[in-house]
Amino acid sequence: MVENIMNLDLVSQDTSSEDSDTNATTDGFEVVSTDSDENNYQKVKSVLRKANKKIKMKDNQIDNLIMALNKSPNLNKFLENNPKYLLDTEKTTSEQLQTTNTLLESALSLLKSLEGQNHELKERLERLDSIKAELNQARTLLDMSEEKVDNLEAEKQEVEDQLATKDEVIQNYESKMKKYKIDLEGQDEEIHPKKLVVRVAGFPPKVFDMENKVAGPGWKIVRRFTNKTGTLEMDIDVCKDFVAALTDEKQHQLYVYMVNEDETASYALYDNFSLHPWSEIVRNWLIKSMDLLDTSMNLSGSFEGKTLQHLDESFVHECTLYQLMIREKQRSE
Known part of the structure; x- marks a missing residue:
């Protein structure tokens, strides 16, 4: 009887320990809501692992309790004579399971949200990479355009210099032609008088x-x-x-x-x-x-x-x- 009660005490102690771990898990969710996406993702994984571990522990405790009840008639009598203890234990276990399930649902919801944010972040990063590539291409085209403009300016200046020289040459030729025309007219008048x-x-x-x-x-x-x-x-x-x-x-x-x-x-x-x-x-x-x-x-x-x-x-x-x-x-x- 005493051994069985000790086992129940162990169950109670485990329950107390589980309450402490549950509180730690809950604290972990509070941290998740204020941390970065990457840290949140890692912490959610940790919470899920802890919750899974707690569920397995609860399953083991229930199995051990059932086995103990089957093996010890005195324990059955003790429990029959002390229904409140059993109800309290069952209530505590149920509450812990409900809390764990709630934490699991919250963790899954948060994980799904984080996966969506991660997917959106990846798309934004891809768009940013595309924009960056386009900006680099535009910068390259701008550099090429500026180089072409510089070359055209140089060619324009060269053409203007050539035109100025050409105008000067034309003026010289026109002056010479005018002089030759006067000379030819004079010679023509000498050869063919009016x-x-x-x-x-x-x-x-x-x-x-x-x-x-x-x-x-x-x-x-x-x-x-x-x-x-x-x-x-x-x-x-x-x-x-x-x-x-x-x-x-x-x-x-x-x-x-x-x-x-x-x-x-x-x-x-x-x-x-x-x-x-x-x-x-x-x-x-x-x-x-x-x-x-x-x-x-x-x-x-x-x-x-x-x-x-x-x-x-x-x-x-x-x-x-x-x-x-x-x-x-x-x-x-």
């Missing part, structure tokens, strides 16, 4: 205005009409006697040049041009011959036997300039 004195036997010298640009150099203007006041007016009219003598002495060409009202130019080139008198008595000069070589106009018929006035009237319509020019036939022609 006015030319022509002498024909039996006539005083005649100063001709020369046209050296329209159809080549050396053309003598014998008749010219210009529009200075809104209508065509003749400002050059070389004596027909002189023209007849000049074209009779050597073969000449005739060039008709016109500037139309729309500022376009027209021309007609004739070969073998010469004049002859109407009669020996009346010195009214007619066109003896003129063979069409080239023209930019639609021309038909012949002007042979017509006067120069008739020729003028055929061309001067709707124009602002009209020139009739002659030139000695070139040897190559």
Whole structure:
């Protein structure tokens, strides 16, 4: 009987020890709520291990009590005579089991929460790593862009320097060309003067205005009409006697040049041009011959036997300039 009661005392002592461990476990949960996630995770594992250990101890104590009851009739009587002791022991054991279960449920809930936080933390760390990689890539691109900008600035400065040098070279060339142009114009005027004195036997010298640009150099203007006041007016009219003598002495060409009202130019080139008198008595000069070589106009018929006035009237319509020019036939022609 005494031995059995001692065993019950041991059970009671174990219960007291378990109450102390339970309190320690409860204190552990209080710490868990205020510690870091990693420490909480480790402490929850420790609490679970302790709770599991306590459950196993309770199971062993119950098994030992049942065995003791089966083996000791006196213990049964003692318990029957002292039901309160058994009830207190059962109540204490039940309360401890309930507390342990509550702790286990809290531990499992906290563990689940910590696992969710851990998963979320891992995702945040992965996002941070991704952002860090993107920032590094952006920094690399920025460095490359800054290097390209520096290179472009250097190229721009080089181009600007080249353009400045080029502008200077162009100005030098323009200055030289202007000088050469003046020199060429002076030389051209020496070779192809704007006015030319022509002498024909039996006539005083005649100063001709020369046209050296329209159809080549050396053309003598014998008749010219210009529009200075809104209508065509003749400002050059070389004596027909002189023209007849000049074209009779050597073969000449005739060039008709016109500037139309729309500022376009027209021309007609004739070969073998010469004049002859109407009669020996009346010195009214007619066109003896003129063979069409080239023209930019639609021309038909012949002007042979017509006067120069008739020729003028055929061309001067709707124009602002009209020139009739002659030139000695070139040897190559």
